Amino acid sequence: MNDDTCYTLPLGPQHPALVEPEYLNIHLDGETIVNVDINIGFMHRGIEKALQQRTYQQDRFLIEKICGICSSIHTLTYCNAVEKLLDVDIPERAKYIRMIVAEFERLHSHMLWVGIAGYEIGFDTVFQMAWRDRELVMELLEDLSGNRVSYSMNTIGGVRRDISKDMAKKIRTTMDKIDSRLHHYINVFVNDSTITKRTKGTGILKQEDAKRYSAIGPLARASGISCDLRKKAPYLLYDTVDFKEITHDTDDVESRAIVRLKELLESTKIIRQCLHLMQKGELTIKVPETVPEGETISRGEAPRGEIFYYVRSDGTDRPYRVKINTPTLANIHPLQSMLKGQQLADLPIIVASIDPCFSCTDRVTLIDTKTGISKTVDETYLQKLKR
Amino acid sequence: MLFELLVYPGIIFIILTAVLYSGIMRKIAARMQNRIGPPIYQVFYDIIKLTGKENIRPKQAKPGFTLFPAIALASALIAGILIPVYAPIISFTGDYIAIIYFLLFSSVAVFMSGYASSNNLAVTGAIRGIVLIFAYELSFIISIIVPILAFSLTSIQSFDTWLIAYYPLAALSMFIAMLAKVEIPPFHIPNAHQELVGGYSVEFTGRRLALIELTTIVKTFVLILLMVTLYLGGAQNIFILTIKSLAVLFALTLSRVLFARLRIEQALRFYWIFALIAAIDLIRVL
Numbered sequence: 131m132n133d134d135t136c137y138t139l140p141l142g143p144q145h146p147a148l149v150e151p152e153y154l155n156i157h158l159d160g161e162t163i164v165n166v167d168i169n170i171g172f173m174h175r176g177i178e179k180a181l182q183q184r185t186y187q188q189d190r191f192l193i194e195k196i197c198g199i200c201s202s203i204h205t206l207t208y209c210n211a212v213e214k215l216l217d218v219d220i221p222e223r224a225k226y227i228r229m230i231v232a233e234f235e236r237l238h239s240h241m242l243w244v245g246i247a248g249y250e251i252g253f254d255t256v257f258q259m260a261w262r263d264r265e266l267v268m269e270l271l272e273d274l275s276g277n278r279v280s281y282s283m284n285t286i287g288g289v290r291r292d293i294s295k296d297m298a299k300k301i302r303t304t305m306d307k308i309d310s311r312l313h314h315y316i317n318v319f320v321n322d323s324t325i326t327k328r329t330k331g332t333g334i335l336k337q338e339d340a341k342r343y344s345a346i347g348p349l350a351r352a353s354g355i356s357c358d359l360r361k362k363a364p365y366l367l368y369d370t371v372d373f374k375e376i377t378h379d380t381d382d383v384e385s386r387a388i389v390r391l392k393e394l395l396e397s398t399k400i401i402r403q404c405l406h407l408m409q410k411g412e413l414t415i416k417v418p419e420t421v422p423e424g425e426t427i428s429r430g431e432a433p434r435g436e437i438f439y440y441v442r443s444d445g446t447d448r449p450y451r452v453k454i455n456t457p458t459l460a461n462i463h464p465l466q467s468m469l470k471g472q473q474l475a476d477l478p479i480i481v482a483s484i485d486p487c488f489s490c491t492d493r494v495t496l497i498d499t500k501t502g503i504s505k506t507v508d509e510t511y512l513q514k515l516k517r
Numbered sequence: 518m519l520f521e522l523l524v525y526p527g528i529i530f531i532i533l534t535a536v537l538y539s540g541i542m543r544k545i546a547a548r549m550q551n552r553i554g555p556p557i558y559q560v561f562y563d564i565i566k567l568t569g570k571e572n573i574r575p576k577q578a579k580p581g582f583t584l585f586p587a588i589a590l591a592s593a594l595i596a597g598i599l600i601p602v603y604a605p606i607i608s609f610t611g612d613y614i615a616i617i618y619f620l621l622f623s624s625v626a627v628f629m630s631g632y633a634s635s636n637n638l639a640v641t642g643a644i645r646g647i648v649l650i651f652a653y654e655l656s657f658i659i660s661i662i663v664p665i666l667a668f669s670l671t672s673i674q675s676f677d678t679w680l681i682a683y684y685p686l687a688a689l690s691m692f693i694a695m696l697a698k699v700e701i702p703p704f705h706i707p708n709a710h711q712e713l714v715g716g717y718s719v720e721f722t723g724r725r726l727a728l729i730e731l732t733t734i735v736k737t738f739v740l741i742l743l744m745v746t747l748y749l750g751g752a753q754n755i756f757i758l759t760i761k762s763l764a765v766l767f768a769l770t771l772s773r774v775l776f777a778r779l780r781i782e783q784a785l786r787f788y789w790i791f792a793l794i795a796a797i798d799l800i801r802v803l
Contacts, residue, residue, distance in 0.1 A: 139637050147711040161641075161781065250711050252702055252778025258550040324703055324777040474641070475780040478711040 135159055139474070143172050147250060147478040150488040154465075154481070161474045166466060173488060181452040186212055186286060186421060189449065194280045196454065197490045199242065202235045203432040205284040208452070210365060211428035211441040212286050215421050223411040224288035225366045226404045230301075231274070231283045232430075233397040233404075237308065238267040239433035240390045243485050244315055247387060250478040251328045256318065263311045266304050273297065288414030298405050305398040312394050319387045329384035333468045333480035336381055343464040347435020347457050348393065349484050352386040354379035359431040371403040383483045390485075419447045432457055434485050456490035521606050522598060531597045532731070535738030536560045538766055542737075545770045560734065567727035575720050577635040585630035586721070586728035592623035593732050597739040600746055601675050602758065613665055613673040616743070617658055620736065624650060624698060627732055628707070630725075631717025642716030645781050646707035652788035653697040653704075659795045660691030664747050667802040675751035684802075688748040690795035692765075695744070696772055697784070699737040703776035704784055741765045 136159050143151040151172035157165040177196060181189045193208050194201040206228055213220060241264035248256025268278050275281035275291055283289050293301070319325055335345065340353040350357045358375040360368040373396040378385040425442040435457030444450040461484040468480050521527055540557040547554020574582060596619035599612050609615075624646065631643035663684050664676060681688040697704040708716030715721075718729050745752055745761045752758035779787065 137637060139641065146714060158641075161645075248777070252705060252709060252711065253776070254702075255550050255774045256777075258552055262551055322777075324779065327779065327783060328777055473780055473782075474712055475706070475709065475778070 136164055141477065141481070147481065148486075148488070150486075152486070152488040156469075156474070156477065158474060163469050163472050163474060163477065166469045168462060168465060170462065170488065178452055178454060182449060185419065185447045186449060187419070189452070190285065191282070193454075194282060197456070197487055198279050199239045199487065200235055200432045200434065200437075200490075201280050202231050202283060203430050203437055204454075205282075206232055206366075207428045207430035207437050207439045208441070209284045209286050210430070211426050211439045212421060213417075214426045214428060215424050215441060215443050216286075216417055217422075218287065218415060218417055220288045220415060221412040222367070223292075223408055224413050226408045227289045227291075227293055227413070228284055229366050229368065229371075230293065230401050230404050231271075231281060231289075233401050234267055234271055234274075236397050236433045237394055238264050238271070239485075240394050241267065243390055243482075244319075244387070246482050246485075247329075247383075247479060248325075250482045251325065253325065256325075260315065263308070266308055266311075270301060270304055273300070285414065287417040288412070290413070292413055293405070293408070301401065301405060305401055309395065309398050312391055312398075316388065316391045319384065319391065326384060328476070328479060329382065329387060330380075331382050332472060332476045333383045333483055334381045335464050335468050337379070339467050340464060343467065344460055345435075345464045346460050347432070347485075348386055348389045349435065349461050349464065351375070351377045351393075352389045353381045357436070359429055359436055363429060365428075365430060367407075368400075370407065371400050373397075373400050373403075383479055386483045420445065421447070421449075434458060434487060435461060454490075456487065458484070458487045458490055462486065518606075526602045527598050527606060528594050531594060531735060531738060531742075535735045536564065536731075538738050538741070538762070539734040541763070542766055542770050542773070545767065546774050549770070549774045564727050564731060567730070568724050570723040570726075572723035572725065573720075575634060575636070578720070579633040579635055581629060581633040583725060585626045585633060586725045586732070589623045589626035589630065589732040590728050590735065592619045592626060593735045593739055596620045596623065597735065597742065599673070600739065600742050601673060602742055602746060602752060603675070603754075605672070605674065608672050608674075610671045613661055616673065617661055620657075620698065620739070621650065621654060623732060623736055627729060628717055630721070630729065631707075631719075634717075634720035636720050638713045638715070639717050639719045642707045642709075642713045642719070645709075645713075646717060648781055649697055649704065649706055649784060652785045653694040655792040656690040656788055656795055657694035657698070659792065659799050660687045660694060661743075661747070663687040663798050663802055666799075673746075675746045676748075677751055679748070679750040681748040684748075684798045686795045687798040688744075690791065690798075691740075691744055691748065692768065693788075693791060695737075695740045695769070697788070698740060699733055699769075701769055701773050703772070703779045705778055706781050706784060709778060737769070738762075741769075 136157050139156045139158055141154040141156055142148050143153045153169040153172065155167040156163055177192060180192060184192060190205050190208065193204045196204050241260055245257040245260035248260060271281055272278050274293065274297060275283050283291060335353050337353045337355060340350050340355055346357055354377055356375055356377055361375045376389050376392040376396065378389045421443040423443055423445040428439045430437045437457060438455035440453040441449055442451040465481065465484065469477065472480060523529060540560045544554045544557050596616050598606055599616050628643040628646040631639040664680050665673065700708055708718065710716065718726060721729055741762045744765050745758065749761045752761060
């Protein structure tokens with residue numbers, strides 16, 4: 131394997147296998163991947179700076195736009211952080227509704243992933259079917275919040291919309307439908323021979339590698355690491371509902387598919403319990419516009435893994451600093467070890483198996499065009515730019 | 518003779534029906550995947566639109582960039598008119614070898630055009646295509662020569678008997694080789710767009726792309742005709758031809774919606790093992 135026989139192929143920034151712009155430079159020897167350069171930074175939107183210029187309530191709407199798929203968990207974690215700073219406890223019913231929406235989000239996100247996984251291995255039928263079944267959840271979300279994406283359900287101090295009795299009934303029947311579909315997909319991913327031919331043994335991420343790269347979310351759970359925040363550090367009322375944390379230890383793409391699908395069965399379980407446990411009551415409590423001085427962190431389990439918010443307040447109605455950490459930023463590094471030695475044909479499904487959300491991931495990178503050396507921007511550099 | 522050659526059941530008939538069948542296939546596949554799908558004549562629109570689009574030749578393109586797509590389509594059409602759908606249009610000793618040759622050359626020309634575009638993605642696609650030829654060609658040749666040897670013929674002819682009942686393995690072998698020849702899942706490996714963007718056709722636009730698309734479409738129909746002629750009892754009139762060819766098309770569509778794409782080495786292993794099994798029929802006729 132020397133440099134003479136190697137050649138490079140670009141995956142991205144514009145590529146049919148990627149929905150969002152990202153650039154992977156793949157070094158190949160024949161059909162075997164020798165090395166991968168991961169370049170992020172095509173979608174940097176300066177959101178963290180923009181958050182500082184808006185009030186806490188306005189930030190909610192901007193934070194929702196960070197990710198189209200997991201928009202609810204972003205606002206949920208942010209609201210949790212601000213409520214911690216305000217030192218308020220939101221009504222119980224609001225907590226359950228937040229949990230229900232968060233689990234809806236996990237449902238439609240993972241169903242979307244199942245479709246993408248089918249598409250990446252050239253199985254368009256799985257793609258079409260999974261996305262059709264995803265519509266069940268999307269319709270529920272539309273009924274509940276009025277929107278298919280960016281639901282705007284969470285607000286600081288509670289939630290904005292209630293779940294009526296009829297709605298609860300509809301949710302229950304839909305959950306039964308989804309459960310039966312999920313069992314079908316688990317069967318497909320475990321037993322369909324053309325799918326297992328592509329997913330078994332590809333994109334291996336050993337447990338020690340996953341720990342070394344600090345992988346999180348379903349990716350880590352598929353390597354046998356227990357890391358579900360809903361169990362490890364329960365927020366809202368996740369400690370009152372009964373569900374299992376799903377781990378699987380075959381380390382490959384199939385393992386990730388199984389973890390995601392089985393996780394959804396737990397999600398429907400959580401939603402049913404929430405509907406059962408929910409008592410009549412207030413949806414919001416009144417909160418002041420200014421937030422007392424202080425700093426806090428908040429974590430939540432997004433469909434793709436742990437989401438982290440740091441909020442610092444200087445006593446005004448605008449945050450002094452909001453720092454966001456998204457799961458794909460942690461999960462994109464294990465790609466290096468997962469892709470080395472694999473076939474080119476398995477590249478799309480392995481990249482997809484981390485369920486990447488690139489626009490959440492992007493950070494500023496400076497590249498010196500003369501030397502080609504890239505470096506990230508740190509705070510001291512930004513301070514220097516300030517006049 | 519000239520009418521038969523050029524119009525019916527010759528070149529114009531083949532092209533028009535092939536495009537129509539391609540549309541039907543898309544529609545059936547869409548319905549199977551629970552979609553509405555494009556109108557059946559959508560492929561006509563696509564090809565007419567492509568002919569009006571800008572014809573870009575990349576700077577790094579090698580000679581043959583323009584020629585190979587045309588050769589590919591021409592080869593597929595020649596193979597088409599050599600097939601005796603009702604009665605032979607042109608017939609000569611050993612014309613079945615010519616059919617094998619022209620169908621093969623049509624594939625090679627498509628991959629060579631990808632190679633001539635000097636794009637890494639296209640070249641990778643072309644190499645995969647050539648590797649795939651080594652995989653399926655043996656099964657395909659077996660499936661053609663089994664009926665020829667069985668009746669000690671010197672040229673190909675339409676069989677009234679359903680040879681699929683006598684040589685099921687050879688018939689299956691032709692069907693499976695067909696899937697790879699026209700890149701239907703699970704063998705759409707050379708133009709796997711998730712890995713290779715457009716595969717061999719990534720640099721092609723306008724009329725050249727139309728030629729390449731048309732080649733695959735025509736090849737599909739020609740292979741369906743071959744299947745009907747050799748194994749499905751032939752066609753005495755257009756009515757029977759339509760029914761039988763649509764049945765083959767339906768089987769192809771089933772494969773298109775039911776399988777994920779195999780990796781190239783998995784496809785290679787599959788075809789070589791399958792060629793060994795299909796050889797049982799070959800041994801039986803010898």
